[in-house]
Amino acid sequence: MAIVEVQGLRKSYAGRPVVDGVTFRVEEGEIFGILGPNGAGKTTTVECVEGLRLPDAGTVRVAGFDPVTDHDRVTRILGAQLQESELQPKLTVREALELYAAFYPEPADWRPLAERLGLTGKLTTRFAKLSGGQKQRLFIALALIGNPRVVVLDELTTGLDPRARRDTWSLIEEVRAGGVTVLLVTHFMEEAQRLCDRIAVIDRGRIAALDTPSGLIRRTGGGTVISFTPSRPLDEADLAGLPRAASVETREGRVVIHGTDETANAVITLLARHRVTAHQLRVTEATLDDAFLDLTEEKI
Ligand SMILES: Nc1ncnc2c1ncn2[C@@H]1O[C@H](COP(=O)(O)OP(=O)(O)OP(=O)(O)O)[C@@H](O)[C@H]1O
Numbered sequence: 239m240a241i242v243e244v245q246g247l248r249k250s251y252a253g254r255p256v257v258d259g260v261t262f263r264v265e266e267g268e269i270f271g272i273l274g275p276n277g278a279g280k281t282t283t284v285e286c287v288e289g290l291r292l293p294d295a296g297t298v299r300v301a302g303f304d305p306v307t308d309h310d311r312v313t314r315i316l317g318a319q320l321q322e323s324e325l326q327p328k329l330t331v332r333e334a335l336e337l338y339a340a341f342y343p344e345p346a347d348w349r350p351l352a353e354r355l356g357l358t359g360k361l362t363t364r365f366a367k368l369s370g371g372q373k374q375r376l377f378i379a380l381a382l383i384g385n386p387r388v389v390v391l392d393e394l395t396t397g398l399d400p401r402a403r404r405d406t407w408s409l410i411e412e413v414r415a416g417g418v419t420v421l422l423v424t425h426f427m428e429e430a431q432r433l434c435d436r437i438a439v440i441d442r443g444r445i446a447a448l449d450t451p452s453g454l455i456r457r458t459g460g461g462t463v464i465s466f467t468p469s470r471p472l473d474e475a476d477l478a479g480l481p482r483a484a485s486v487e488t489r490e491g492r493v494v495i496h497g498t499d500e501t502a503n504a505v506i507t508l509l510a511r512h513r514v515t516a517h518q519l520r521v522t523e524a525t526l527d528d529a530f531l532d533l534t535e536e537k538i
Pocket residue numbers: 251252256274275276277278279280281282283425
């Protein structure tokens with residue numbers, strides 16, 4: 239069952255459309271990613287889901303309720319991540335948890351929540367004194383304190399070091415394992431690829447693609463990327479004739495081919511036949527990065 243439904247959402251600022259007909263459904267229990275370049279309209283979209291912005295057109299439903307007209311009901315179903323500026327720097331972790339618990343009629347017990355999020359040792363620490371990773375864990379705790387069915391996390395790991403980011407990913411997986419649906423806004427490909435069941439790629443206010451991470455990667459046409467710098471240029475016709483090659487590009491002397499294992503084998507045969515040496519020959523799996531660049535590039 240879809241817990242979040244967005245249909246034909248539009249929002250303009252000063253006559254400039256920033257969300258331009260966005261439609262998606264988030265199924266209960268999934269981690270759904272919204273991925274896109276800066277300014278694509280991701281935050282505006284989720285703020286409409288949270289009922290913080292009024293859409294110009296389209297419908298948004300959270301568990302069947304309108305986030306604007308049924309705001310109270312939606313805030314009980316949907317937990318939103320606070321922005322750093324929204325929390326008083328002098329509040330201690332314990333005070334913040336108690337304060338936010340008081341906003342809900344049936345809050346979660348904050349003690350086990352703090353324990354699960356590794357905050358028990360920090361209860362008397364003021365918010366301003368927490369590390370980036372500890373602040374993010376507190377934001378997750380506060381987003382979960384109302385026992386929501388769905389939680390919206392927007393750029394949760396921005397600014398975190400790689401270890402804190404990985405710890406936060408594990409927490410997000412635990413949140414989902416606890417039965418909470420996660421709507422995750424991110425511009426980290428690795429994060430989206432690792433965590434999300436499905437991803438909506440938003441580009442200039444529109445959905446450029448909506449699929450599983452592996453489905454998005456397949457759309458780039460080739461799951462295998464072969465790249466090398468040949469000792470002398472290869473014949474264009476030979477490159478164009480490679481089997482199952484979805485794309486062949488030469489950038490500053492480096493050849494980059496998207497294809498399959500069969501393409502990789504044919505490249506090696508081609509190089510041997512022409513006695514061309516391949517410097518820095520790499521055969522790698524395509525990543526979401528490749529798909530993202532392909533899906534969001536400027537199309538003139
Ligand atoms: N209140 C506002 N008034 C005017 N313009 C706004 C307002 N809020 C956002 N915008 C503009 O709308 C566009 C989309 O912003 P939004 O924050 O939704 O994008 P985003 O995809 O979340 O970007 P980022 O990854 O940079 O956070 C941007 O160009 C932004 O400057």
